[in-house]
Amino acid sequence: MLDEIAQLDPAMIRTLFDTSGQFRRSRSGGDYVENFHTDLRLARESGPVHVGSVEEVLGAVDPEHPLPYPEPVYSAFSFDTVNTVFRDPETYTSDAMRGTFDTFGRNILAMGGAEHARYRAVAQPVFARNMTQWWIDRWIAGITDSLLTRFERRGRADLNLEFCALLPLLTITGSFGVPMDEALRLREHIEQMISAGTERADRLAASAAAADILLPVIARRRGDPRDDLISKLISESVVDEHGTRHALTDDDVLAYARLLLTAGSGTTWRQLGITLWALLNNPDQLDAVRRDRSLVRAAVEESLRWEVTDPTFFRLTAHDTTLGGVDIPAGSRVALCLTAANHDPSRWPDPDRFDIFRRVKPHLSFASGPHVCLGMHVARAEMSVALNAILDRLPDLRWDPDAPRPVLMGLHMRAPSDLPVVFG
Template sequence: MLLEEISRLDPDKIRTLFDTGGEYRRAISGGDYVEDFHTDLRRARESGPVHEGCVEEVLGLPRPEYAQRWTEPAFSAFDYATVNAVFRDDETFNSQILRGTFATFGPNILGMDGAEHARHRAVVQPSFGRAAMRWWTDRWIAGITDTLLRRVEGRGRAELNLDLCALLPLLTITGSFGVRMAESLRLREVIERMIGADVPREDKLAASAEAADMLLPLIAHRRENPRDDLISRLVRERVRDEDGTLRAVTDEEVLAFARLILTAGSGTTWRQLGITLWALLNNPDQLGAVRRDRSLVRAAIEESLRWEVTDPTFFRMATRDALLGGVRIPAGSRVALCLTAANHDPSRWDAPDAFDVFRPLRPHLSFAGGPHVCLGMHLARAEMTVALNAILDRLPDLRWDPDEPRPVLMGLQMRGPARLPVVFG
């Protein structure tokens, strides 16, 4: 049944929705940025941990479209110690700049800080903690991965970006909502319009309303007819208000969580899984080692996260005058935190520009840090772990397709490979 439903998904729409190399992504990510990415980040970091300007400007690029409306001063941090310190000091550097997401998502934890953030995050945290990963794997991840690989394993070749990487996280999230398979691509399309940098505000709001039209009836139905899924879990939760009152989570609060989870969960894991496969395919000796010793699967995933995180930059706002990396940061400034540069800091990792699955594991910053550490980090790891093990089990002698151009990593804000053409067997 699942195989039939997935087979009916529109391949042209999948290709459009998950086009890393498309013009939209280039426009908001500072160009393709294929070559010299790490070289330029290293130069920036070596010339000082903090610079005036957004990351693109520090690298010599024009101010990107997303930053052209800023009226506040902007600064960028590039070394591990500074970026880590900002994440952990949410009193001096908070997330208020992300309250703009309230218009389209509804009030959500991205733009909340302090006690407000803690109260609302506590509602959804139990469903995304490490202990919940068996539930996610057994109910969605394992079956979806199996079905997606069954579609390609007999062909001897695949385009894994679209055949697996793009669909696994999307179908996991929409499946956990109880969204019908036929509606999953439409919902992803709506979310893309909500967050598009080049989408007019009125069209974003229209897309937000369309998402509500799809999800609110489902939320109402789960209140009356609960199942073993994420929406049913969320409507049973309670949130503690500022005065200490414990109350039921409202439909609008569940809707805000759903929009946020769908946006984050169906975007970043797709590209990060692609980065992991891209790195292993370009290092066949390491791919072979991981195939032989599955204890290295975790190392491969963590190394890909450290080496080439798909979202290289996070943002915070200075709540008061501060001194950061020897640079004075006025209150109200935007601070861009370059995770990729921080994860390549040679004071923390030897030969940091190399991809090396044998590297001793050390905490990185790819899931941010502090109170706002990524809610879905355990789910992303679970999806990538199941997928990578299944690929190694079922696609023997995996290698680049010699008849297709070798893909590259591209992008500065949304980084990943546009395609993953492989042969096997």
């Protein structure tokens, strides 16, 4: 594995995963905000629900990279209102995500009701909590070890590019049987599929290019199944709306693959970076986790609560409704500000402070209700294994004094600007 990782193109890694570069900014809507917590608090204090998008409420609309919505928009900022929306899919539907059908195929992110339940049930078992050790043994532990081996004797590293970006990417592409030498190219196509600045024709071309990589793997696994995710999906069947069970088609598998590869190679990369950024900025808490590994889970959960990498989700109202005292007409888009909900002081005292010693309570970073994140247990496993290994193998981990101190950036796709560290 070390030799294969060494063949990955460093320039391409930087292009795809440099969060501080113009490439990343333009693909995240260009609306990078270093610290928006004061504005979120003021918005939440003035009312749990506001008319307008989160960007409009915060005064953070970027004229160069606008994110237009065709429907009227309302934004929810409190824990109770956001949780209410997630747990009432009949009123607040996933139709807001139907645009993903265009590039991903018919996928569970945008499905609703019985169809969503049927198709989610196909993939749910392999992402269940009791399968995390399978993920660790098959991919996470070995990839973590190989990545750290490449730089642990060097005494310094950019953990964003050399570790955080590659661990989830190689885990999810490996689970889909994608050769390592094609992992970066597949991620490049995914970036083009989800970019706010990409024209529809280019998004469709990127989706087709991703299929060109994945279809040969699907064909090979149909004839020679392995102990991996794509083989497990291929072996499953789904019940249609008439009660008839049938095997997954190539298009079904492609839809799962595009969605899971997008989430699996993006969100955990950025969230792991946020976790390390927070601990490096709180060295007393970093030392506490190093001494007491039972705090690893608390550090991961506090990171997820404190600075979720995808701060906003969307739903569409199926009928007229009232949320947080605000009347919302049918057909409206409701923006769910997870960061504001996770900083609700009615649930977490002093919520803007990163504190691994606070009592762990359920947060909304993985959503809730029937659309709760399918891969949340795998993401937690990746971050926990990574943090334990880093603390084992990179002693006296600290910021590189010769590099500018990184900041957290992004109103969408939030992440550290970089992670330059020294150790040993």
